[in-house]
Amino acid sequence: MDLPLFRFIEPDVGVYLYYAGRDRKYMRISQAESAIFLDLPGLATDPDTFSTEGTMTRALNRADATKRYLRDPTSNPRPLATTSYSENVPEVDGRLNQSFIADLSNLRTMFVDMKVGDVVIMTPSNHYDPLLIGEVKTRWNDNEVLHLPEQGENAVPYRSVNWLSHSLSRRDFPVQVARRLQNRKAITRIDETYYESIFRFLYHAYVWGNISKLDIFGPQYNSNDPTATAEASFIVKYAIAYYSAFAKGEVDLFNDLSLEDAADAYFDPEIALQVAQAFGSPGGYVAKLIGSGAAIAVAMVIATTLSSEANDPAAVHQQVTAQATEVTSGHRFDVGIDLSALGNSFRAGKTAEIRVKYGRPARAKLGMTLHGNRAPELSATQRVVR
Numbered sequence: 001m002d003l004p005l006f007r008f009i010e011p012d013v014g015v016y017l018y019y020a021g022r023d024r025k026y027m028r029i030s031q032a033e034s035a036i037f038l039d040l041p042g043l044a045t046d047p048d049t050f051s052t053e054g055t056m057t058r059a060l061n062r063a064d065a066t067k068r069y070l071r072d073p074t075s076n077p078r079p080l081a082t083t084s085y086s087e088n089v090p091e092v093d094g095r096l097n098q099s100f101i102a103d104l105s106n107l108r109t110m111f112v113d114m115k116v117g118d119v120v121i122m123t124p125s126n127h128y129d130p131l132l133i134g135e136v137k138t139r140w141n142d143n144e145v146l147h148l149p150e151q152g153e154n155a156v157p158y159r160s161v162n163w164l165s166h167s168l169s170r171r172d173f174p175v176q177v178a179r180r181l182q183n184r185k186a187i188t189r190i191d192e193t194y195y196e197s198i199f200r201f202l203y204h205a206y207v208w209g210n211i212s213k214l215d216i217f218g219p220q221y222n223s224n225d226p227t228a229t230a231e232a233s234f235i236v237k238y239a240i241a242y243y244s245a246f247a248k249g250e251v252d253l254f255n256d257l258s259l260e261d262a263a264d265a266y267f268d269p270e271i272a273l274q275v276a277q278a279f280g281s282p283g284g285y286v287a288k289l290i291g292s293g294a295a296i297a298v299a300m301v302i303a304t305t306l307s308s309e310a311n312d313p314a315a316v317h318q319q320v321t322a323q324a325t326e327v328t329s330g331h332r333f334d335v336g337i338d339l340s341a342l343g344n345s346f347r348a349g350k351t352a353e354i355r356v357k358y359g360r361p362a363r364a365k366l367g368m369t370l371h372g373n374r375a376p377e378l379s380a381t382q383r384v385v386r
Contacts, residue, residue, distance in 0.1 A: 003299050003323045004215075004370045008331045009208040014118040015190050015198060016109070017183040024125060026148070030161075031132055033146060036120055037158035038106055038186055041151035042066025044082045045142050049157075050111045053104075054087035060103055061085035066154050079154075106186045110159060111140050113189070119198065120161050123183050128171060131181070133202055134163035168201055172378055200286070201375045205295060207333060211273070212295030215376055216285040216302065218366030225365070229279060232362040234263065236275065236285050238354070239301035241266035243294055247337065251345045259354055277376075282366075284376030293335030297342055299370055300324050304351055305359040306368055313348035313355075 020026040021039045030036055043063040049055050062085045068076040089104070090097045114120075114136055122132040137160040145155035170178040177197045180190055199206055204215040216236060221228060238259060245254035245266040254262045274288040289295050300320050307316045321343025328335055362368040 002371070003296075003303055003320065003327055004205040006212075006296060006327050007203040007206040008328075008333045009199065009203075009206055010115075010117050011209055012115075013195070013208075014114065015192075015195055016114060016118060016120050017181065017185070017188050017190060018120050018122045019183055019186050020122055027122065027124070027132075029146075029148070030122060031163065033158070034134075034137075034161050034163060035144075035146060035158035036110065036122070036161055036187070037146060037156045038103070038110060040067075040103065040107075040156055041070060041148065041154040042079050043107075043156055045145070045157045047142050049142070050107070050140070056104060056107050057089060058082055058085045058087045060100065060107065061090065063103075064090070064100065070151065070154070103186075109187045109189065111157065114159060114187075119202070121181065121198075123170070123181055128169050130166050131168050131170065132163055133165040133168060133198075134161040136160070137162045165202055167374065168378075172201060173197055200288075201378065204372065204375065205299065205370075207292050207295070207335065210290060210292055211288065212292055213286070213288045214295040214299055214370075215372060216287065217282070217369050217372035217376060218279065218284045219282040219369070219372065220365070220367030221279055221282050223280060228365040229277060231358045232285070232366050232368045233277065234260075235302060235305050235354075235358050235362055235368070236287060236298075237267050238263040238358075239298040239305070240272055240275065240287065240289070240294075241268070242301045243289075243291070243297040244268040244271055246297065246342055246345060247271075247291065255345070255347050255350055259350070259357065279376075284372065286376055291336060292333065293337040293339070296324055296327065296335060296339065297337060300339070300342060303370060304346060305354050306363060306370075307351075307355065307359070309352075309355050309360065313346075313351040316351065317343050317346045317348075 018036050020030045040063040043059050045059060049059050059082055062079055062082045066079040069078055089100055116136050116139060118136045120134050120136060124131065140159055144158050144160060146158050147155050170181050173181065174197055177194050180194055199208065200213060206213050218232060241263045242254060245251045254266055257265060271290050271294060273290055274286060277285050287295060287298060303320050304316055321340055324339040324343065
């Protein structure tokens with residue numbers, strides 16, 4: 001059984017709402033081109049465009065001139081080179097142009113503030129239509145420009161985005177989050193208080209600061225047998241207890257106990273921020289844990305438990321440990337535990353026992369797995385199991 005792909009979320013991650021042009025007219029282009037951009041034709045850019053307020057203002061003045069020209073080419077001159085325009089915000093009736101200031105703020109947000117790895121949410125017009133959610137792929141460079149159909153030779157700069165989700169809608173989120181996702185500003189960063197509710201559905205396994213989360217799936221559950229989740233629930237409890245014992249340096253004592261006594265003795269509610277099961281048909285578990293390495297460790301124990309009985313336990317331990325190391329390689333995050341030492345602490349006899357006693361029925365009754373397409377909480381009504 002393969003471990004899930006964990007998303008390591010930067011501590012300073014940003015989440016942005018993106019409105020794809022007036023009446024969302026650029027939504028399909030944004031999706032097809034994996035890009036987000038502002039409706040500012042003629043915003044000629046170079047590597048220094050977003051380096052100062054003055055250079056951004058000058059570029060935006062040219063974009064305004066381009067808009068006027070496209071709207072009425074007989075009454076307005078063709079736009080000139082960017083250097084021909086002022087670095088001052090224009091005035092309207094003796095006051096600074098507020099629309100221009102808003103566009104300047106949007107430029108700053110999209111091309112200065114937004115970082116690689118930040119999350120972008122493109123909202124549809126309908127409450128039930130899917131949101132488009134993705135991550136910023138790269139730092140902006142001046143080669144990233146798009147030519148839009150109605151803007152002729154006038155290109156717009158864009159940010160490259162990797163779209164991740166096409167299945168979540170606003171109604172899937174808590175009411176307060178769903179309301180916040182109603183957006184008509186071109187680009188806006190939302191408050192961090194909403195992030196966890198977004199990440200929990202976007203990523204099935206993640207590490208964010210000292211919190212880690214893991215979804216566990218039961219796609220074969222059909223709700224006919226009220227005891228069908230018993231073995232799977234024990235596996236989740238046992239895996240969390242194993243991590244707790246390992247973190248305390250007492251894994252040998254843990255392994256000396258029976259499976260059931262070990263789970264009872266070492267399951268630590270202080271580690272488990274949330275352990276919930278959501279079962280309709282299908283369903284699964286959500287484990288939100290304290291400890292950046294907690295969910296990875298729990299995944300290692302569960303993967304070992306659900307492995308095929310035909311495979312030698314020692315070989316399974318080696319494979320799972322190698323996968324855990326690979327999952328965390330290339331990241332600067334410290335998961336806080338020695339994953340190799342954790343894998344080496346597994347005992348072949350214990351693995352053989354738990355695979356037969358709990359892993360086999362959990363696979364048979366639920367199809368228990370660490371891989372799925374939709375968060376368990378969205379498949380059924382959640383109920384807490386601890």
